[in-house]
Amino acid sequence: MRIVSLLPAATEILLALGLEDELVGVTHRCEVPIGIVPPRVVTGAAGLDVAALLDVEPDLVLVGDGAAGPSARVARDALDAGDLDADVLTLAPTSVEGVFNAISSVGAMTEAEEEALDVVERLRERLREVEQIVVGRRDGGFRPPRVVALDGLVPPGAVGRWVPDQVRLAGGWELMGVEGGAPAATTWEAVAEVDPEILVLMPAELRLDDALEAWQDLDRPAVWGGLRAVAERRVYVLDGTLFSRPGAGVIDGIEALAELIDPAAFDGMAPPASWARVD
Numbered sequence: 001m002r003i004v005s006l007l008p009a010a011t012e013i014l015l016a017l018g019l020e021d022e023l024v025g026v027t028h029r030c031e032v033p034i035g036i037v038p039p040r041v042v043t044g045a046a047g048l049d050v051a052a053l054l055d056v057e058p059d060l061v062l063v064g065d066g067a068a069g070p071s072a073r074v075a076r077d078a079l080d081a082g083d084l085d086a087d088v089l090t091l092a093p094t095s096v097e098g099v100f101n102a103i104s105s106v107g108a109m110t111e112a113e114e115e116a117l118d119v120v121e122r123l124r125e126r127l128r129e130v131e132q133i134v135v136g137r138r139d140g141g142f143r144p145p146r147v148v149a150l151d152g153l154v155p156p157g158a159v160g161r162w163v164p165d166q167v168r169l170a171g172g173w174e175l176m177g178v179e180g181g182a183p184a185a186t187t188w189e190a191v192a193e194v195d196p197e198i199l200v201l202m203p204a205e206l207r208l209d210d211a212l213e214a215w216q217d218l219d220r221p222a223v224w225g226g227l228r229a230v231a232e233r234r235v236y237v238l239d240g241t242l243f244s245r246p247g248a249g250v251i252d253g254i255e256a257l258a259e260l261i262d263p264a265a266f267d268g269m270a271p272p273a274s275w276a277r278v279d
Contacts, residue, residue, distance in 0.1 A: 001110060003060045004042060004053060005030060006070045008205070009245035010062035010091055013106050016248050017115045024056040027069055029205065048074055054082035060109060065092035067182075068205070068244070091246060094180040096165045096254075099246045100124070123251045127169065130258050130269075134171040137265050145261055147172040148196040148229075151183050151204045151243060153218055158186045159202075162250060163243050170257035171265075172198065188221035198261065199229035201237045201278075204244035208273050211237050215278060230279070236260050238275045 004025035005011040011030040014023050020032075025042040032038055042052040048070040053061075061075045072090045079086050089109050091102045100120050107116020138144070147167050149159045159177035167174040175194045176186060183204075191199070203211045215237050229235050242253030252271045259270040 001059045002057060003062065003110065004056060004058040005062045006043065006048070006075060007062055007064040007068065007091060008241070009064070009102075009247035009249075010106065012245060012247040012249060013091075013103050014062075014110075016103075016119050017107060017110065017112045019110055019112060022110070025053060025058060029069075043070065048078060050078040050081065053078050054084060057084065058086045061086055061088045062106065063088060063090050064246075065090065093246045094161050096127070096162050096169060096250055099162060099250050102246055103248070119248065123248060126251050127254065130171075130254055130266075131169060133265050134169070134258070134262075137171065137262060142171075142262065142265075144171055144173045145197040146194070147174050147198045147200065147261065148176050148191055148194060149174055149200045149202060149243075150186075150191075151202050151240065152185065153201065153203055153214060155185045156188055156191060157204075158184050159243070160184065162246060163202075163253075166243065166250060166254050167257055167261075170254045170261050172257065172261040188223050192223035192227060195228050197228055197232065197234060199227065199235045200257070200260065200275075201235070202240045202243045204240050206240040208237065208239040208276060211240055212276055212278070233277065233279070234260075235278050236275050237278050239273065242271075242274060 001022050002024045003022050008030045011026050020036045023039045026039045027043040028041050040056050042049050063072050063075050072088050075088050093099045093102045104116050107113045150156045151159045160181040160183040164174040164177040164179040242249045256270040256274040258266040
């Protein structure tokens with residue numbers, strides 16, 4: 001099978017399923033490990049490169065909901081223009097459970113069902129470990145801290161989709177996001193109004209070093225000094241790809257959040273280079 005991924009998360013899923021030899025096209029934002037023959041890049045800053053997509057003659061095209069790359073309609077129109085008969089699978093989960101289902105769907109479409117089951121079970125086992133500790137801590141009197149997670153900096157962006165779910169599973173209470181809904185622009189004044197105990201900045205699609213640079217280059221908002229999270233030194237920048245890509249990395253994101261939310265219980269659980277404290 002010849003597969004094109006128009007979504008970084010889909011590329012990560014395909015690699016996790018061992019389908020790198022069938023991956024013939026990716027976006028300019030996808031990351032392919034060293035040692036794998038680089039697939040053809042079929043997108044750019046201007047969007048989908050239709051000629052490149054048609055040139056690799058895919059049997060299957062994986063897309064997102066259109067918010068972070070070409071939509072299913074764009075992909076189908078391009079395939080129709082080239083008279084190519086390829087399947088198009090949309091991955092648009094809105095929860096952590098939906099991410100697991102997306103991995104299973106990719107496995108079903110690529111004849112890698114057993115590999116997908118194995119990947120999902122390993123992810124579920126890691127999640128169960130976090131959940132058991134969270135429940136035990138709550139039974140022991142640990143109160144879920146009040147958290148604001150922002151996936152944009154200018155303007156600040158309240159999270160949506162699966163991210164509030166990630167915060168809840170990690171043991172926190174996310175104050176501004178809408179679980180299952182779309183991310184939405186907000187203001188620093190709105191953040192100050194809810195005054196979180198923990199503030200996490202996770203600029204979408206930015207790895208930790210780039211996210212830190214983006215934050216360091218930003219002028220601090222006028223309300224900054226009055227935030228409780230700032231006073232208590234509980235402001236963190238995180239690897240945004242662990243929260244903006246609906247793939248296996250969402251569990252890495254939960255583990256990183258758990259360490260920040262309850263370091264006494266989860267010290268050392270966060271993946272390397274997943275977060276940094278900022279002032």
